[in-house]
Amino acid sequence: MMRSVFVGIDLGTTNCKVAVVNRREDPNNETVENLNIPQFLSGREWSVRGVPYLPSVVYFDDQAETYVGQYAKQDMFVRRPERTVRSIKRLMGRTWTFTPFEGMNWSPQGISAIILRKLKDAAEKQLQQPIEASVITVPASFDGRQREATLDAADLAGFDRDQVILIDEPTAAILDYVVKQIKRRVSYISFERPQVILVFDMGGGTLDVSIVQTEPQDNELSLRILSRSRYTELAGNDFDIRLAAYLLNIFEQNNEQQLADMPIRRSREAMSTLLGLAEDLKVAVSKRLRESMVYWEDLSRLEKGEVRISQSAREIQYGEEVLGQVPDLAMGYNAHFERIWMPFFNSDPEQVTTIYAPINSALSEAFPDAPDPRQHVDLVLLHGGMCELAVIGAKVQAYFPNVRVDETPDLMNSVARGAAIYDVMLNGKHAGTFGDIQMREQPIFEAVFLERYRHGLQELVPKTAAPGDEGEIPLKVPAGRPSRLPLSLYHGFRSDDPFVTLDRELAIAFDLPPKEGESIYLGWRVLEDRTIEYWWHPEDGGPRPLRRVASQGRDLADDIQDLSSQRELLGHLTIR
Incomplete structure (x- = not known):
């Protein structure tokens, strides 16, 4: 049965979003809608209307009840960190256990399933129908084990695993961008010649850079990822932490007390408030910079005129007790923010915690022999909440002086929107199309190699392989008449890829x-x-299943048992 509702989920490290295309009334509808997620806010205040994102933070209140979203992030992560999980996406595919209570052991798939079920429930209530299918985004860097763990989480959350499709985040971002571009009189996307697009995706938890090549043919467009960055730890949280450290110095000087001398719960509460204030200041300076910079090139204007913001005094409290105060602040971008964040804008190639390290990493992998690989880039596309800080785009533009730098249509939501568009293309009335855009099946991104004893790596699955493609390679049974032959598979762009x-x-x-x-x-x-x-x-026999060795050498049966235990835990859990 053909579906009329199409769902895209951005399962983010820091925040999650949901986008839908609803064709129940209009079978040709092309409007992509971002859904609000009802959730408890700070202070345990319930918001029926919700907000357009769900923080990827889970708090276990007791063995039968858990909270996901703002309340878990802003309140309970500080007060009860031993019962709170955040950034679970970084642990997908690994053997890891979180135990909020004795006898309750959660895996990364189980925690992700809690988040996905919260998103699924919100979508079902707003759309007034069950949701079993979805396109879920994953980082381009996810390997097979991490992708399967994501599918396991979707299955645990109540989705039909056979109707869940994964799409790489940069591909989803470009899809949303292409849909908007095709409707413009002047488009930066060509359907006549191949282009190289650098996707700079900077969110709260990670900075991912991917090099994507468009391949137009017969009015269809295919996207092939050429490379991805290796240094992804720098993100918006790091900007907040450095700014909070600056505020901490002001707090300690103003109140003549050290945070380290406070009891642990008081110091946690104080640091949480400072981090919240730092995030507020970052948002404020982002808005002021947006007002001052019409174009990326306007960065030079900051050197001539200061952009200033003011912040009223803020009390730091623990319950009803006032621990101290951050005084009134009058800050300028050049005098304060630029200096605080300067290490992140260091262009020294030896430094890895900068915005340039992931760019250089992706470029050098895509174009290893080019003297200046930046010359191969036709377009730089910015995405992610941190790109709301206009200085990020300006710095990137300065790094690519002869390249067009543009933003996705919605810096926070384009990945989810692109996923919903891809769902329409796969399962809509006209397969492979969305409006005037036709998309071919996307390849798997990286090749898969078989480790051959004394012979290095042999390509098994080419990186150009797409859904429906298949193949095989011959092997010889080694000496010793083994009853079991182990196989180690690796993924990468090339067999000599150092990563x-x-x-x-x-x-x-x-x-x-x-x-x-x-x-x-x-x-x-x-x-x-x-x-x-x-x-x-065998030479004269039909296909036979392989025995899968699970994480850390365990048998697959152990992993199946883990999923069964997670399903049982979820069956007794109320998610708020």
Whole structure:
């Protein structure tokens, strides 16, 4: 049955968003709507209207009740950190356990499922219908194990796993951008020639840079990721922390007391308030810079005239007790913010915690032999909440003086919007299209390699493989007539990629030990959700399943048991 509601979910490290295309009344509707997520706000105040994002923070109030969103982030992460989880996305695919109460062990898939169920429930209530299908975004850097963990989380949350598709975040951002561009008289996206687009995605938790090549053919567009950044730890939170450290110095000088001398709960509350104030100041200076800078090139105007903001005094409290006060502040961008954040704008290539390190990393991987790889870039596309700080775009423009720098249509929501658009393209009335845009099936992004003893890595799955593609390679049984043949698969752009990463470990279990030198075959197929299925077969036999070795050498049965336990825990949990 053809669907009439299409859902895209940006499952972010810091915040999550949901976008929908609703075609129940108009089968040709192309409006992408961002949904508000009802949730408890700071002070445990319930917001029926909600906000257009859900902080990726989960607090366990007791064994049967959990809170997701603003209240968990702003209140309970400080007061009860031992029962609160944040940035779970960074742990997907790993063996990790969170135990808020004795006997209650949560995996990354389980925590992510709680967040996804909160998003799913909000969408179902607003759309007044069950939601079983969705396109969920993942970082371009996610390997096979991390992607499967995301699908596991969606399954645990109540989605139909067979109807969940994953799409890389930069691809989703570009999709939303292309849809908007195609409607303009002057478009920066060409359907006549290939282009290289650098996607600079800076959110609260990570900074990801991807190099994407567009490949137009017969009025269709395909997007191929050429490379991604390796240094992704710098993000909006780091800007907040440095600014909070500056405010802490002012607080300690103004009140003649040290945070380190306070009891632990008081110091946590004080630091939380300072971080909140730092975020407020960052938002304020972002707005003032937006008002002052019409174009990225206007960065030079800041050197001639100061951009100033004021902040009234703020009391630091613990319950009803006043711990001290941050006095009235009058701050200028050049005099304060630029100096506080200067380490992040250091262009020294040896420094890795700068906005330039991920750019250089992605460029050098995509164009390893180019003297200046920036010359190969046709367009730089900014996305993510931190890009609201106009200085980020200005610094990037200065780094690419001869390249057009533009923003996605919605810096906070374009990834979710692009995911919803992709859902329409895959499952809508006219497959592969959205309005005037036609999109071919997207490839898997990175190649998969088989480790061959004494022979290095051999390509098994090419990075150009798309859903429906399949293939196989021949292998020889080694000496010793083994009953089990282990297989280690890695993913990367090239076999000599210095950052090639272990993807998964599999094993062939023989019913009878084969003869040395006997030929067998290892096969693969890219599924519709862009994950890869593997099998093997003897020379004269049909396909047989591979035994999957789970994380840290455990048998797959252990992981299946883990998912069953997570499902049981979720069945007794109330999510607020």
